[in-house]
Amino acid sequence: MKIAVLIPCYNEELTIKKVITDFKKVLPDAYIYVYDNNSKDNTAAIAKESGAIVVREPRQGKGNVVRSMFKDIDADYYIMVDGDDTYPAEFAKELLKPIINGEADMTIGDRLSNGTYESENKRAFHNFGNKLVKNLIGKLFKNDINDIMTGYRAFNRYFVKTIPVLSSGFEIETEMSIHALDKKFLLKEIPIDYRDRPEGSSSKLNTYKDGLKVIKTILFLFKDYKPLPFFSILALLIFLIGLLVGSPVIIEFVKTHRISKLPSAVLTMGLITSAIMFFVNGLILDTLVKQNNQNYELFLNNYKSTNPVENYTDK
CATH class of the missing domain: 1.10.287 (Helix Hairpins)
Known part of the structure; x- marks a missing residue:
């Protein structure tokens, strides 16, 4: 049984070592892949020194990174997590369990149910944006998923090798959620804790620009799917x-x-x-x-x- 931990990265030199170390402790037999997306700092070098398999992805954008990861990496089970140390590694086994037991094709790390995202995240419009996207997709695609945009997920090979990834940026999580809903894949949400970025680490997500991209993606996918x-x-x-x-x-x-x-x-x-x-x-x-x-x-x-x-x- 091969488990692959997928970490898309852009300028995460302050946190990438801890993320890799934490996942090695929780999943000692897993293969950890860091796809460096044109980082201008020492992210790639630190990841390699920490024992990860480092691959460079020249096409900018998280969606492009995920597309390459899904194409390149062969495993039985996959975990995708951001390299900013906002998602605790200790929830990895809980995300994997329904996948391994055949209860889900994709599990979703739900940051919103236990309130840690709202209390930890200092960007008010991010909370508003998550709720807006949740309600919009809930109405358009008739579902009750709580955290559509979380970056902490687990998949089986069946899902990873059959999803056509079209998004190039931060819309990728929204695209995966809508694709899974429309194509009736088995989904399960797992409540997780969330912690804000450490001091000195900055988010690559532009609240307004990327928020508009997500809304645009939802509307276009609504047109395409329905x-x-x-x-x-x-x-x-x-x-x-x-x-x-x-x-x-x-x-x-x-x-x-x-x-x-x-x-x-x-x-x-x-x-x-x-x-x-x-x-x-x-x-x-x-x-x-x-x-x-x-x-x-x-x-x-x-x-x-x-x-x-x-x-x-x-x-």
């Missing part, structure tokens, strides 16, 4: 605007059988036609998505049949 609801909402909004613009025209025509507000009439027809087109596009794309889901299910079945050494009997 096109009929997405385009139906757009069609309804445009249709209502068309009715609002066209109401005076309709009232005038009913009373006089004439139309004097020609620009309003043309705009109304354009809006109503656009609404119909959006709805029809939603229907067409919904059919394509269903076909894609069928093909993906066949791909998963083929993956299992061509990887007989993996044990899926508990699923």
Whole structure:
């Protein structure tokens, strides 16, 4: 049984040694991989001295790092954790247990349930952003996952080798969560403690810029995964605007059988036609998505049949 600890890193020389040391104590037989994402400090050298397998990823962004990790590293079970020492290593076995027992394909380290994230994290907008993303994904994708954006997760090989990673930056956690929900992978949340970065260590996450990227990712994934609801909402909004613009025209025509507000009439027809087109596009794309889901299910079945050494009997 091979366990791989995946640590994406960018300028974490103050904390990377402790993270590696802590995980070695908790998982002494695990292989620890540090993917250095163009760090300008001594992160890579310290990681190598601490006994980690160090790989350089030249494409900037956490999503790019995770994509390379998932492609390059072969293991039975995986743990992904940030290199900033905010996630305690002692929860690693709790995250792995449901994966090894076949109860989950991905476990999620939930920072929010026990209140440590809110008390430890000194950036108020991060707390607000986590709640906003949680509520938005909960409504759009009908789930009750508490911590969508946590960077502390465990996976089995089945999940790692079948997820198409498309994000390039900090949106990767959101993408993994939505993909797992849409494709009906087994998920389980494990409450964990969270601790803030040590003094001198700075976050690479830009609250506003990266927050907007996450919101954009959610909306685009909603469009891609659920096109009929997405385009139906757009069609309804445009249709209502068309009715609002066209109401005076309709009232005038009913009373006089004439139309004097020609620009309003043309705009109304354009809006109503656009609404119909959006709805029809939603229907067409919904059919394509269903076909894609069928093909993906066949791909998963083929993956299992061509990887007989993996044990899926508990699923």
